[in-house]
Amino acid sequence: GENVEQHPSTLSVQEGDSAVIKCTYSDSASNYFPWYKQELGKRPQLIIDIRSNVGEKKDQRIAVTLNKTAKHFSLHITETQPEDSAVYFCAASVSNTGNQFYFGTGTSLTVIP
Amino acid sequence: EAGVAQSPRYKIIEKRQSVAFWCNPISGHATLYWYQQILGQGPKLLIQFQNNGVVDDSQLPKDRFSAERLKGVDSTLKIQPAKLEDSAVYLCASSLSLAGSMTQYFGPGTRLLVL
Numbered sequence: 001g002e003n004v005e006q007h008p009s010t011l012s013v014q015e016g017d018s019a020v021i022k023c024t025y026s027d028s029a030s031n032y033f034p035w036y037k038q039e040l041g042k043r044p045q046l047i048i049d050i051r052s053n054v055g056e057k058k059d060q061r062i063a064v065t066l067n068k069t070a071k072h073f074s075l076h077i078t079e080t081q082p083e084d085s086a087v088y089f090c091a092a093s094v095s096n097t098g099n100q101f102y103f104g105t106g107t108s109l110t111v112i113p
Numbered sequence: 114e115a116g117v118a119q120s121p122r123y124k125i126i127e128k129r130q131s132v133a134f135w136c137n138p139i140s141g142h143a144t145l146y147w148y149q150q151i152l153g154q155g156p157k158l159l160i161q162f163q164n165n166g167v168v169d170d171s172q173l174p175k176d177r178f179s180a181e182r183l184k185g186v187d188s189t190l191k192i193q194p195a196k197l198e199d200s201a202v203y204l205c206a207s208s209l210s211l212a213g214s215m216t217q218y219f220g221p222g223t224r225l226l227v228l
Contacts, residue, residue: 034216034217043116044219046216049216098168098169098211099208100146100158100161103155103156105154
């Protein structure tokens with residue numbers, strides 16, 4: 001089955017700096033890559049996603065890039081704010097196998113004011 | 114639009130006891146997922162339903178875990194008997210269908226502590 005690895009496990013940045021979280025996947029058939037943000041004690045919430053026919057996608061301060069050849073994708077947060085502090089999970093999915101998501105182990109991001 | 118509802122939010126039991134969790138997906142969502150999230154890890158899929166049928170339960174420890182979605186709406190996940198290593202957050206999620214690239218919406222989870 002699919003194996004998703006995520007790095008780093010913890011990340012601290014100064015407010016206003018950028019944060020980058022990287023994920024690799026093993027199944028070359030994976031074609032959908034969502035990113036979820038989970039604040040302490042709350043439910044995971046989708047913040048951005050990318051499909052394999054696209055190399056990059058942006059939404060305000062958040063962007064995701066995908067390199068299908070290398071089988072890795074990354075989350076980029078610019079101009080970080082304290083409210084960006086949370087655990088971020090990447091996931092990979094193979095669309096023709098029922099939309100099952102395989103999650104990474106998470107990155108705990110702390111934005112220092 | 115109401116989100117995915119779960120209950121209870123917290124549960125503390127002793128090992129070898131039984132426990133059940135309930136999930137109500139977003140209205141109209143045909144696909145329902147149960148995940149186990151152990152502290153410090155990402156969610157791991159336990160079972161996936163499409164309406165009232167099981168799509169994938171390959172990672173469900175069937176000797177102690179069971180789940181049902183009899184009428185294709187609400188779902189119940191049961192653990193019997195519980196072990197210490199079952200301590201985790203159990204997340205329910207739903208999506209419109211099992212078509213690829215379909216957003217999954219998560220409930221708040223049930224935090225289980227087995228003593």
